[in-house]
Amino acid sequence: MATNKKAGLMTTDFEVFGKVQGVYFRKHTQRKATELGLKGWVMNTAQGTVIGQLQGQQGAIEDMKNWLEKVGSPKSKIEKASFRNESPINNCAFRNFDIRR
Secondary structure, three states, rough: OOOOOOOOOEEEEEEEEEEEEOOOOOHHHHHHHOOOOOEEEEEEEEOOEEEEHHHHHHHHHHHHHHHHHOOOOOOOEEEEEEEEEEEEOOOOOOOOOOOOO
């Protein structure tokens, strides 16, 4: 996949708070991440949040972060999204974007 973005590969962890379980949030997250060419994973937590990891082109990660903060699945109500451990990487550690259970 050729991109004209100069920025290289990035990784970041995320956690989304609000009404994000039981609203197909993980499925929509997987669909959006795949659409953007991102790799990683997403899963529900016992605390009622959704966590995951994104890896891919910096521009695509920025788009995904915006989606996680402001869009989400149609029935979700996002209170906030937090991102941490953001750093450049040489290679993606994942082949796909998976839903973990």
